[in-house]
Amino acid sequence: MLLYKMTNRPKPLGELALIEQIRRDFSAGSKAIMLGIGDDCAILRPPAGCEVLVTTDFTLEGRHFRRDRHPPESVGHRCLTRGLSDLAAMGATPLAAFLSLALPATMLAESAGREWIARFFSGLRALGDMHRVPLAGGDTSESPGGKNGFILADIVLVGAAPKGEALRRSGGVAGDALYVTGHLGGAAAELVAILKRQRRTLKIATTEGHPHMFPEPRLDVGESLLRRKLATACIDISDGLSTDLAHLCRASGVCAEIEPATLPIHPLARKLGADAALQAALHGGEDYELLFTTPPSVLMPTSLAGVPITRIGSLKKQRSGQPLMTMLASDGKRVELQAGGWEHFSGSSKSRKKRSH
Ligand code: ADP
Numbered sequence: 538m539l540l541y542k543m544t545n546r547p548k549p550l551g552e553l554a555l556i557e558q559i560r561r562d563f564s565a566g567s568k569a570i571m572l573g574i575g576d577d578c579a580i581l582r583p584p585a586g587c588e589v590l591v592t593t594d595f596t597l598e599g600r601h602f603r604r605d606r607h608p609p610e611s612v613g614h615r616c617l618t619r620g621l622s623d624l625a626a627m628g629a630t631p632l633a634a635f636l637s638l639a640l641p642a643t644m645l646a647e648s649a650g651r652e653w654i655a656r657f658f659s660g661l662r663a664l665g666d667m668h669r670v671p672l673a674g675g676d677t678s679e680s681p682g683g684k685n686g687f688i689l690a691d692i693v694l695v696g697a698a699p700k701g702e703a704l705r706r707s708g709g710v711a712g713d714a715l716y717v718t719g720h721l722g723g724a725a726a727e728l729v730a731i732l733k734r735q736r737r738t739l740k741i742a743t744t745e746g747h748p749h750m751f752p753e754p755r756l757d758v759g760e761s762l763l764r765r766k767l768a769t770a771c772i773d774i775s776d777g778l779s780t781d782l783a784h785l786c787r788a789s790g791v792c793a794e795i796e797p798a799t800l801p802i803h804p805l806a807r808k809l810g811a812d813a814a815l816q817a818a819l820h821g822g823e824d825y826e827l828l829f830t831t832p833p834s835v836l837m838p839t840s841l842a843g844v845p846i847t848r849i850g851s852l853k854k855q856r857s858g859q860p861l862m863t864m865l866a867s868d869g870k871r872v873e874l875q876a877g878g879w880e881h882f883s884g885s886s887k888s889r890k891k892r893s894h
């Protein structure tokens with residue numbers, strides 16, 4: 538996917554002018570949106586026979602991105618990806634996005650700040666256009682702290698799924714096979730490279746091959762799993778395979794065993810060496826792939842919607858005293874797998890310093 542190029546230097550903006558610009562740039566029509574940006578509320582009309590799914594995600598400067606490391610297009614892209622990936626995990630089709638944005642006052646006053654904002658929206662719009670997700674509203678505010686204030690964004694995604702059919706974390710059954718989409722550890726590996734570079738951000742023309750900066754939400758896979766009734770449970774692995782697998786196990790009341798030799802490790806992660814690559818794949822986070830389970834009788838294709846699918850293990854019955862997750866090595870040895878991915882307020886994540894969120 539190519540990113541939009543900015544032609545003109547952005548003009549001075551106030552809140553109203555910024556909202557007007559957003560309205561113009563995001564005015565694409567959609568059957569689901571009866572009324573978009575411009576009134577006190579948006580009015581949505583979900584397709585007949587569908588339920589409405591809603592998710593919200595923060596993108597906070599200093600926590601999820603750094604202005605001196607991430608190109609603004611990447612910040613906009615990742616902001617929308619966080620919400621889209623949650624919809625993908627439940628097999629939902631996106632209807633509309635809403636964006637609440639707090640910006641330091643100086644950003645609207647200075648041309649570098651206005652350029653940042655324009656590039657942020659261009660990244661968000663490129664991904665939104667690709668998945669036909671219109672921006673139907675939001676809020677715009679000055680963040681506290683004057684010129685030292687932070688950029689804070691909260692994205693809300695509204696989606697639709699046929700009544701009673703949305704995929705959940707809780708449907709996994711002992712004996713089910715465990716699958717992941719795409720490749721693992723790429724986002725963590727790219728982040729390591731970004732943080733090692735000298736202080737500067739890159740201008741990037743295309744989103745391909747940047748699993749950290751431009752992750753691909755797996756909407757088509759999620760919709761296909763739902764439509765074909767293949768999955769018993771599903772979750773996106775934004776916080777890392779080990780952490781999100783633990784969520785799925787707890788919600789489903791089962792244990793899981795994975796075979797590390799089967800993990801589809803991203804080529805960028807492979808470059809880190811075998812051990813670091815495995816750690817990145819298990820605990821790295823931000824890969825935005827889907828982890829799902831299917832009954833053992835289901836013959837899974839090797840790809841869905843053009844995305845490779847890999848079997849990485851299976852679900853087991855819970856037994857008292859047994860670990861929630863285990864890894865089965867090729868020599869037959871079993872070791873416990875502990876959740877080592879991302880958890881806010883845990884304060885103890887061993888790789889906290891290396892993360893961007
Ligand atoms: P109100 O004061 O009623 O909250 P606003 O002036 O904040 O209205 O917003 C006016 C319109 O612009 C609303 O339709 C709102 O959804 C939209 N809007 C405001 N900020 C954003 C934004 N950052 N992104 C998209 N739409 C926005």
Ligand code: MG
Binds near residue numbers: 675676677
């Ligand atoms: Mg408002």
